[in-house]
Amino acid sequence: PLNTSIIHSLLLLQPHPPPKPASSVAASTMCGILAVLGCADWSQAKRARVLSCSRRLKHRGPDWSGLFQCEGNFLAQQRLSVVSPLSGDQPLYNEDRTVVVVANGEIYNHKKIRKQFAAKHTFTTGSDCEVIIPLYEEYGENFVNMLDGVFSFVLYDTRNKTYMAARDAVGVNPLYFGRGSDGSVWIASEMKALHEDCPKFELFPPGNLYSSAAGGFRRWYNPQWFAEHVPATAYQPLVLREAFEKAVIKRLMTDVPFGVLLSGGLDSSLVASVTKRHLIETEAAKKFGTELHSFVVGLERAHLI
Numbered sequence: 197p198l199n200t201s202i203i204h205s206l207l208l209l210q211p212h213p214p215p216k217p218a219s220s221v222a223a224s225t226m227c228g229i230l231a232v233l234g235c236a237d238w239s240q241a242k243r244a245r246v247l248s249c250s251r252r253l254k255h256r257g258p259d260w261s262g263l264f265q266c267e268g269n270f271l272a273q274q275r276l277s278v279v280s281p282l283s284g285d286q287p288l289y290n291e292d293r294t295v296v297v298v299a300n301g302e303i304y305n306h307k308k309i310r311k312q313f314a315a316k317h318t319f320t321t322g323s324d325c326e327v328i329i330p331l332y333e334e335y336g337e338n339f340v341n342m343l344d345g346v347f348s349f350v351l352y353d354t355r356n357k358t359y360m361a362a363r364d365a366v367g368v369n370p371l372y373f374g375r376g377s378d379g380s381v382w383i384a385s386e387m388k389a390l391h392e393d394c395p396k397f398e399l400f401p402p403g404n405l406y407s408s409a410a411g412g413f414r415r416w417y418n419p420q421w422f423a424e425h426v427p428a429t430a431y432q433p434l435v436l437r438e439a440f441e442k443a444v445i446k447r448l449m450t451d452v453p454f455g456v457l458l459s460g461g462l463d464s465s466l467v468a469s470v471t472k473r474h475l476i477e478t479e480a481a482k483k484f485g486t487e488l489h490s491f492v493v494g495l496e497r498a499h500l501i
């Protein structure tokens with residue numbers, strides 16, 4: 197797989213106010229989610245507690261805070277708007293609001309999936325993450341491998357009171373899983389949102405999904421090469437180059453200004469050079485122009501930068 201830190205060199209700039217020269221920077225593919233499921237207590241005090249835990253993720257999503265509650269089940273999101281800033285606030289719902297999703301993710305093939313469901317599903321937002329809903333309605337819990345992207349999300353189905361959560365193939369987007377002392381399940385982008393309320397918590401394993409109906413985790417990402425002790429295909433530099441370029445290009449999907457963070461090393465320089473070369477072909481260029489903003493972090497008296 198590609199080194200995910202390479203891809204992280206692409207940064208999203210603060211989306212509001214819109215396109216002006218970049219002055220501030222937020223890390224890539226942010227947003228913070230917190231889901232608390234199956235609480236025995238759903239008093240005002242519990243709701244307030246969930247909200248205050250969710251607020252600890254505010255640094256991940258400065259643009260919006262949202263909360264869904266159905267009895268003892270809570271889904272909260274702090275949003276960093278990337279795709280469809282004006283309509284994509286979360287939680288996201290299906291047409292009759294019986295299925296609810298909070299997500300931290302970028303779904304690169306969302307337009308393709310939208311087309312596939314255009315006749316069957318009424319999309320209410322422009323969010324790339326909304327495609328999770330029709331996929332779930334069509335395929336139940338067996339759709340995660342149809343998402344091309346980086347993500348962590350929690351979906352709650354009010355009709356049968358079940359939920360599922362999933363994390364992308366290699367764990368680009370963070371996710372933690374814990375249990376409260378009342379048996380509730382806590383799932384959050386960062387530990388700080390759940391550690392005080394969960395005597396036990398762990399990393400949500402990358403490439404896995406958790407299903408409340410099945411009562412556990414299962415791997416959804418099972419590429420053939422997992423089983424290979426020695427790679428079956430020989431190293432092909434051109435194939436690698438093409439895959440790398442494609443990986444960078446699809447990450448230019450954004451409705452907000454963006455830039456590249458240069459570490460000073462080879463990886464981020466490669467990301468910057470591919471971005472610069474292909475920027476002109478992208479939707480982003482139509483909105484923000486073809487000038488590429490770049491950033492470096494330097495320390496006083498450190499002479500590298």
Ligand SMILES: NC(=O)C[C@H](N)C(=O)O
Pocket residue numbers: 225226227275276277278279280284299300301302303323324325
């Ligand atoms: N940024 C995110 O993680 C969610 C979604 N892609 C949005 O733009 O709102």
